[in-house]
Amino acid sequence: MRYILITIASLALSLSSAVAQDVKNIIFLIGDGMGLASVSMMQLENRYAPTIFDQAENIALQKTYSANNRITDSAASGTALATGFKTNNTYLGTTADESVVESIMELAKGQGMATGVVVTTYLQHATPAAFYAHIPNRHEYLTITEQLIGSSLDVAIGGGMAYFKELYGEGIAERLATEGFKMATSLDEVKQTKDSDRVIALLGDYEVNNNAGAYLGNATQEALRILNNKSSNEGFVLMVEGSLIDGCGHGNNAEAQQVEMMGFMGAIEVAVEFAKQNPGTLVVVTGDHETGGLSLVSCDSDFCLSEQGVEYRWTTNGHSGTMIPIYLYGAGAERINGIMENSELGATLKAIIKR
Numbered sequence: 232m233r234y235i236l237i238t239i240a241s242l243a244l245s246l247s248s249a250v251a252q253d254v255k256n257i258i259f260l261i262g263d264g265m266g267l268a269s270v271s272m273m274q275l276e277n278r279y280a281p282t283i284f285d286q287a288e289n290i291a292l293q294k295t296y297s298a299n300n301r302i303t304d305s306a307a308s309g310t311a312l313a314t315g316f317k318t319n320n321t322y323l324g325t326t327a328d329e330s331v332v333e334s335i336m337e338l339a340k341g342q343g344m345a346t347g348v349v350v351t352t353y354l355q356h357a358t359p360a361a362f363y364a365h366i367p368n369r370h371e372y373l374t375i376t377e378q379l380i381g382s383s384l385d386v387a388i389g390g391g392m393a394y395f396k397e398l399y400g401e402g403i404a405e406r407l408a409t410e411g412f413k414m415a416t417s418l419d420e421v422k423q424t425k426d427s428d429r430v431i432a433l434l435g436d437y438e439v440n441n442n443a444g445a446y447l448g449n450a451t452q453e454a455l456r457i458l459n460n461k462s463s464n465e466g467f468v469l470m471v472e473g474s475l476i477d478g479c480g481h482g483n484n485a486e487a488q489q490v491e492m493m494g495f496m497g498a499i500e501v502a503v504e505f506a507k508q509n510p511g512t513l514v515v516v517t518g519d520h521e522t523g524g525l526s527l528v529s530c531d532s533d534f535c536l537s538e539q540g541v542e543y544r545w546t547t548n549g550h551s552g553t554m555i556p557i558y559l560y561g562a563g564a565e566r567i568n569g570i571m572e573n574s575e576l577g578a579t580l581k582a583i584i585k586r
């Protein structure tokens with residue numbers, strides 16, 4: 232008995248030393264409005280062949296309620312994920328009493344790491360803005376645009392050109408240059424930038440001009456190239472948002488949501504492949520909240536019979552309050568476990584990169 236106990240103890244020790252890898256890079260992928268039903272829909276649509284979600288090395292769950300509402304908006308949940316603090320709906324990068332709180336990007340930059348965001352909506356939208364802006368009203372897009380230009384991000388790829396035009400007219404590139412950014416208006420232009428450049432890519436007036444679905448994976452690939460070259464030994468933090476999953480939930484459109492989910496899954500695949508090639512990379516995939524109250528129900532209430540088809544049924548045009556899954560891959564995947572607050576996930580990621 233004693234021998235078995237010792238063997239188990241030494242096995243546990245060697246296991247823990249084998250898995251306790253240092254985390255150098257974090258790729259944080261957020262599906263806006265992506266709940267468990269959206270993931271389940273993709274598994275069903277894939278005829279239960281393994282999806283990228285099924286390949287997770289660890290999973291956890293997070294509670295999304297905000298400081299002032301049991302149903303969060305993307306500003307409060309984005310702030311919780313980006314900073315580790317719950318706040319009121321519509322608040323970005325501040326607590327409910329409007330105190331500014333540090334985002335994981337600011338912490339990373341202060342330690343010499345490289346940072347970036349890649350989204351399918353405008354860069355001033357709530358989720359990306361939670362990673363660089365500090366303002367209690369998420370709808371002040373011009374101020375948020377100025378905060379983006381003044382931020383320490385190394386790469387930002389998404390839409391939102393309209394707000395830049397409103398502020399700077401024809402002089403956007405010149406204005407960005409004064410803050411040390413190269414402007415790009417296509418992914419090809421991003422590819423041509425030098426490793427030393429900081430890049431803001433504006434690929435649409437509001438949302439990214441993208442009908443093919445491959446955009447998010449390609450943009451993630453480019454951002455990873457830039458950040459990996461730029462960060463040398465210090466590592467990087469990249470946030471990638473599947474932004475438009477949410478709008479399909481608001482519109483109760485399952486087919487459109489499947490297209491957005493495919494794009495998001497393509498980005499996850501790029502991230503997971505990068506993590507395989509680059510040890511020390513943690514990939515975290517989650518949603519900020521669920522949208523639409525999606526459920527997957529039998530078309531026939533007598534499900535003792537053989538299947539009569541499955542229906543995607545929506546219960547609201549707004550957000551819902553269900554817990555959201557977290558999928559983990561790569562270095563440190565074992566360090567995020569159980570049921571947690573969304574803010575706890577944000578705080579844990581900050582703790583993981585803290586040098």
Ligand SMILES: [Zn+2]
Nearest residue numbers: 264477522550
């Ligand atoms: Zn929404």
